[in-house]
Amino acid sequence: MHNIHHKLHDKVAVVTGGSGVLCSAMAFELARQGVKIAIVNRTLKNGQLIADQIQEAGGQAIAVEGDVLNRASLEKAREQILAHFSKVDILINGAGGNHPDAITSEETYSGKEVDQSFFELDESGFSNVFASNFTGTFLTSQVFGKALLEQKSPVILNVSSMSAFSPMTKVPAYSAAKSAINNFTMWMAVHFAKSNLRVNAIAPGFFLTNQNHDLLIDAEGNHTARSQKILNNTPMKRFGIPKDLLGTMLWLVDESYSSFVTGITVPVDGGFMAYSGV
Incomplete structure (x- = not known):
């Protein structure tokens, strides 16, 4: 059980992809800290399940429909959230994921006939996976950015992956997008540093989801x-298990713990990145 971060009380967090295993755990913990939660999901009922559970546990939460690849949908979500909670302090860009269209059948090219070699990868499948992970983070940050800048110590937390540092076999689009997330996290951190908006990322190692x-x-x-x-x-x-991420998340979103930390991606990986295999 993590200590209570009193500075987080009454803040408002928007969590995209908030019905997923890892992001829902983050949402539950933030709610336990007194943060008001807006779960943004493409499928409203998935987000509603999490919001209901947070409320049953005594927290404050709403679920809002929002597609991170559709600006109008995100703007509508933002208006609903501002109407309900009147501000946004924290944005967690958790929406993303993978799709079979963007995955190769084999780890290394063999020249043999397989279901989906590198040369059969579907361009739109590749682009969609790249977009849902990267462009979705860009668009959501853009749509919620001005509301964040109105607050005293706003934070964006992006979700990266081990695949950003060293690409996993079979998942080229996902890996490329997560690598772009790391770079974009640094870019945004620099761009908004003087405006007091801190931007960091968390890179989970291998978690069962x-x-x-x-x-x-x-x-x-x-x-x-x-x-x-x-x-x-x-x-x-x-x-990893979901609660393994929570201490790092709390450190990065609580300005009293990390006010001079911006532009970093923190691996939470059980030592995976440090190990050479030998």
């Missing part, structure tokens, strides 16, 4: 070969 479950766990409930590779390269020899 609904999205990657079938890649990492087989039908019998055992680790897949890919899982085994990950664990072999994670010195702590386990997958």
Whole structure:
């Protein structure tokens, strides 16, 4: 259980992709700290489930429909949130993910016939995955940015990945987008530094989520070969669990702890990035 961060009380956080395993954990913890939560999801009912659970636990939360690739949809979401909570202090850009259209069948090119070699990757599938991770972060930051700048110590927290530093095999669009997130986090941090808006990112190592479950766990409930590779390269020899992210998140969003920290991406990875494999 994390200590209470009194400076966070009564702040308002917008969490995109807030119904996902990791972002919902962040939303729950912020609500526990007295932050008012707006969950923004493409599918309203998914966000509503999380908002309801936060309220049942005594927090304040609303769910708002919003597509991070549609400016008009985001602007509508912003108006609803401002009408309800009257301000925005924290933006967590959690929406993103992957899609089979942007994944190669094999880790390295063999020249053999496979379902989806590099040369069969669908251009629109590739572009969509890149956009949902990167362009969605850009658009959401743009749409909520002016509201953030009206507050005393606003924060944007982007969500990166281990794949940003060293691309995972099979997922070129996702990896490229997350690498762009790291760069854009630095760019925005510099751009808004004098305006007091801090911009950082969190890079989870390997966490079991609904999205990657079938890649990492087989039908019998055992680790897949890919899982085994990950664990072999994670010195702590386990997958992350959602609460592993929360201390880093609280540090970065609480200005009294990190007022001079901007433009960084923090790995939370059980040592994965530090390990050379030897």
